[in-house]
Amino acid sequence: MSAELLLEIRNLKTYFFTYRGVVKAVDDVSFTVGRGEAVGLVGESGCGKSTTAYSIIGLVPPPGRIVGGQILFDGMDLTKFSDSELRRRIRWKRIAMVFQGAMNAFNPVRTIGDQIVEAATYHLNITKAEALDKARQLLELVGLDPNLIHRYPHELSGGMKQRAFIAMALVCRPDLLIADEPTTALDVVVQAQIINLIKRLQQELKMSLILITHDVALTSEIVDRVVVMYAGKIAEQGPSDILFTKPQHPYTQGLISSIPRLHNPEKITWIPGFPPDLVNPPKGCRFHPRCPHTMPICREKEPPEIELGPNHYVYCWLHARR
Numbered sequence: 001m002s003a004e005l006l007l008e009i010r011n012l013k014t015y016f017f018t019y020r021g022v023v024k025a026v027d028d029v030s031f032t033v034g035r036g037e038a039v040g041l042v043g044e045s046g047c048g049k050s051t052t053a054y055s056i057i058g059l060v061p062p063p064g065r066i067v068g069g070q071i072l073f074d075g076m077d078l079t080k081f082s083d084s085e086l087r088r089r090i091r092w093k094r095i096a097m098v099f100q101g102a103m104n105a106f107n108p109v110r111t112i113g114d115q116i117v118e119a120a121t122y123h124l125n126i127t128k129a130e131a132l133d134k135a136r137q138l139l140e141l142v143g144l145d146p147n148l149i150h151r152y153p154h155e156l157s158g159g160m161k162q163r164a165f166i167a168m169a170l171v172c173r174p175d176l177l178i179a180d181e182p183t184t185a186l187d188v189v190v191q192a193q194i195i196n197l198i199k200r201l202q203q204e205l206k207m208s209l210i211l212i213t214h215d216v217a218l219t220s221e222i223v224d225r226v227v228v229m230y231a232g233k234i235a236e237q238g239p240s241d242i243l244f245t246k247p248q249h250p251y252t253q254g255l256i257s258s259i260p261r262l263h264n265p266e267k268i269t270w271i272p273g274f275p276p277d278l279v280n281p282p283k284g285c286r287f288h289p290r291c292p293h294t295m296p297i298c299r300e301k302e303p304p305e306i307e308l309g310p311n312h313y314v315y316c317w318l319h320a321r322r
């Protein structure tokens with residue numbers, strides 16, 4: 001568990017400056033990823049997961065920008081890097097990202113092989129023949145027939161295209177792979193295959209992984225640690241075995257109890273209500289309008305960070321009172 005740190009996000013704030021006001025999409029978020037560690041970043045849609053990921057690779061779309069905090073990657077603060085430095089030294093080379101619908105990012109009129117070769121020759125100092133070799137090896141690594149290099153994207157199924165995109169993301173053997181909802185839009189069987197593939201690659205290549213999903217059930221088998229976000233903030237973070245069996249934040253408890261179980265599939269409870277507007281989030285604890293345990297202080301003051309055990313932190317007044 002005491003893995004050497006690869007990534008340390010400290011008090012990250014990323015806001016979108018819209019005509020409606022300032023959207024506080026990521027608001028004082030801190031977490032770490034160790035070398036070779038798999039971390040799940042989970043929470044309902046709109047809680048700031050993708051914005052966190054785009055902040056790490058320096059691709060926050062306008063009108064958004066990082067307004068505070070540090071992103072320490074292998075000792076370097078990426079928030080201080082220019083875009084060209086990030087492009088030359090970090091993105092794709094050391095941190096690669098597979099995003100939602102990545103499979104549709106392939107150019108439809110060029111073969112899969114051409115596109116992997118282009119990525120390889122752009123980022124690595126290798127010849128076209130070497131790159132072609134590499135493309136074949138990578139396709140094999142992700143469980144595809146190397147001869148698919150001659151095929152066009154439309155000749156592959158959704159799951160195969162997603163595998164091919166993952167192959168392309170691994171061209172430089174990155175230290176960190178960020179997979180943002182990598183299985184959305186795929187059917188359930190293929191989802192499980194892709195998740196298992198990501199886990200296998202992470203272990204074989206000894207990569208660090210941030211797996212982002214709104215579907216906590218997907219992460220349970222494959223991550224070492226879970227970071228739960230709610231409305232731009234972290235609600236709870238801790239080792240996955242503890243979070244899945246003994247969640248301590250009322251929001252995590254709601255998320256976990258909504259996972260259908262084999263034994264009592266009818267006992268699905270979900271947290272009523274909707275996440276707040278991040279232009280004007282609720283005062284105090286952002287979860288208070290939906291929480292079944294709200295106390296007067298929750299409406300007034302932001303909950304502090306409470307350490308419950310090794311690497312286990314919760315941000316909730318219920319625990320501060322103990």
Ligand SMILES: Nc1ncnc2c1ncn2[C@@H]1O[C@H](COP(=O)(O)OP(=O)(O)O)[C@@H](O)[C@H]1O
Binds near residue numbers: 016043061064
């Ligand atoms: N390009 C953008 N412009 C304005 N607001 C945005 C933009 N992208 C995301 N947001 C807002 O930031 C918040 C977090 O979004 P996002 O990081 O995409 O959440 P998630 O990935 O958890 O679904 C949401 O309120 C969303 O509406």
Ligand code: SF4
Binds near residue numbers: 249250285287289316
């Ligand atoms: S701080 Fe209060 S409102 Fe927020 S989760 Fe804890 S008990 Fe609920």
Ligand SMILES: [Mg+2]
Binds near residue numbers: 049050051180181
């Ligand atoms: Mg997202």
